[in-house]
Amino acid sequence: MLKFVKEHMQTIDGVATYPMISLLIFFVFFTLLFWWVITASKAHIREMGELPLDNDNQQNL
Template identity: 65%
Template sequence: MLKFVKGPLESIDGVEIYPIISLLIFFFFFTALFWWVFTARKEYIRDVSNLPLELNNDQEGHNNQKTD
């Protein structure tokens, strides 16, 4: 299986840089995500985590009209 992938890639000049670039993108993305998680305000995390559970007045009124 590896020969089907490795064979055509060996003929491309400079192909060895792509795994390095993808590893760097992966590393920087998850490092930034890790940093954001630990520096985010707790109030913001709590508000965002409760968003799907909260109903605003428009939705409550619409739901009450539907059930009557």
Template identity: 60%
Template sequence: MLKFVKNYMDSISGIEVYPIISLLIFFTFFVVLFCWVFTAKKEYIKTVSNLPLDNQNNDIL
């Protein structure tokens, strides 16, 4: 089975670029998330973190 997959992947031209693109997307996402975490306002983080505990906004229950 592995031999079939290896031969099949070798027959696709330009396939070596896909792992590089996926790694770049993954790395970029976490770098942007890291920057957002350190630049987010503390008031916003406190407000969002208290949302599950706030009984005034639980109209569903």
């Protein structure tokens, strides 16, 4: 099965560009995520961290 897939992929023109595009997309995504984590305000992060423990916002089910 793997041999079939490998031979089929070799017949596609420009197939080597797809891994590079996906690497670029993931690199940009994680770079932006890292930038957001570094620049996020500490008060906002603390507030989001305390949300699960906040009893005032619970709904009666």
